[in-house]
Amino acid sequence: MTNKDAGSLSIMSALAVEVAFKRWIVPRFEQQTGIRPGIVWEPTTVLMRRVENGERADIILAIDHAMDRLVQDDIVRRETRIPVARAMVGLAVRKGAPRPDISTVDALKSVLRGARSVAFSLGGASGIYFQQLIQDLGIADEVKARAVTIPAGFTAAKVASGDAEYAVQQISELMSIDGVDVIGPFPEEIQAFTDFSAALFADARHPAAAQAFLDLLESDEAIAAYGNGGLASLVRAPSAA
Missing domain, CATH: 3.40.190.10 (Periplasmic binding protein-like II)
Structure with a gap:
């Protein structure tokens, strides 16, 4: 992680992962990096309006169909997109x-x-x-x-x-x-199953910190957090399984 990435990370996130993030994932990230992310919590529909109005962050987590649009418009980096969790x-x-x-x-x-x-x-x-x-x-x-x-x-x-x-x-x-x-x-x-994914914005200001957060979202700890937070993980099976 470079000096310019240290100490700062901004995230725009759908509400579905708030419990998993606040109770487990964000505290773990802070412990690992010393960085406390600034998170904007909104429904995906609101996040998309904010993005359309020019707002940006380092990471966005949104419903898949919205993420598809962000990828298509090159607003996020296609290669950084990862599946996260499914809500019901x-x-x-x-x-x-x-x-x-x-x-x-x-x-x-x-x-x-x-x-x-x-x-x-x-x-x-x-x-x-x-x-x-x-x-x-x-x-x-x-x-x-x-x-x-x-x-x-x-x-x-x-x-x-x-x-x-x-x-x-x-x-x-x-x-x-x-x-x-x-x-x-x-x-x-x-039932209405809703899948969420995350990606780095194309113009992320703290790409190394952002990538570290995405890496954590695919960890065994995150998989457990999704389940405990009322979600089904879309990440690979835990390595211990």
């Missing part, structure tokens, strides 16, 4: 509250129809998926009549505060908020 959508309730059965489509549909209120994000990938899902299930009017929506951010905050009975979001994002319990994922047949 689930439901959360206030900590200690009963956890209903959502293991089948009919069970989930019943829970949503009977809910006092359901929180979801209008701008995030999970919220966009959920709005289409309730339309497909024929319960959109019932759910939206009692919906608690946010433009972006963590929907579970509305459950923790008592403003909503349930929160819909990617499980890893639900885990970011204290005071809630994750009930579980939506049934597989209606």
